[in-house]
Amino acid sequence: MTGKSWKTTEIIKVLEFINENFSLWCKHRINACTKVAKVHNLDRDAKSIYSMVNKLLQAIKTPKRRKACKTLKRRKISSLVKEINKKTEVLDEGLDDKCKGKKKITSDNKQKITTNSNTNMTTNANQKSASQAATTSASQIATTFANQVPNTSASQVPTTSTSQITSVIEGVYKEKVKQIDTRRDEDIQNITQYTTDIVNSLLLKGILK
Structure with a gap:
């Protein structure tokens, strides 16, 4: 099943499902692929679906790979992949900011602990x-x-x-x-x-x- 070529209609169904259920895709991509296969009765396994979508998302990021990808030449597919990629980038930026916030809190806590430790050492001395x-x-x-x-x-x-x-x-x-x-x-x-x-x-x- 994994070596079978993809039909345009199949790709569009998968991309539309992911775009409409983006939170599910972000939470667990393999589960999302399993569900889309079940919903649209696709003769594909989850790994095959994920591999196809991932290749399209990687190709859309660079002009050279985008031009080389025949599948992305179809406007509908290209539009859906761009939309999913944009949502992913926004999500990644949010996660980066969240991680930076956690790092800042951790850094502040370490500084506070160090200051308290130095104060205690001075007091003890x-x-x-x-x-x-x-x-x-x-x-x-x-x-x-x-x-x-x-x-x-x-x-x-x-x-x-x-x-x-x-x-x-x-x-x-x-x-x-x-x-x-x-x-x-x-x-x-x-x-x-x-x-x-x-x-x-x-x-x-x-x-x-």
Whole structure:
């Protein structure tokens, strides 16, 4: 059946059906070819019909192939093929625009994700830096205080009240904390704990009595 020559009337029936049922042709071309054969009782299989239509559509696109195609010399056939080809081009342009729109949305989403990721990384880096600053400043409290206490033995240090020592430590503590840009409660608690640790250490060493 596939090697049988096409009659002009058969070709016109097929092209008219496709033109009138273009949405079906676009959705599934083989199914459209099967249906046109059934509707017009054509002694053709779907692949044969599709091959014939596809060759005509390819030939209509270039002047050289169009002139070489004898079938397209018939005005009715040429007109139908041109109309189907035009609809196909419009459809393809619409699909291209739709794909471009999807690509733009995807690109925008990727840019948004990248921006959010960079923001999160910056925030995390700032938090890490603040945490490190908190720990460093807290450890510096003891060093600063040690520099303010005379380097003498415990027996040589005059009796000092706990409130006086605590006042000095808290003064250093407040000064250092002002330099720390952190909102983490854990860091603040750690710094506060240093005050208690220093006082206890001084008591154990006999500096505080």
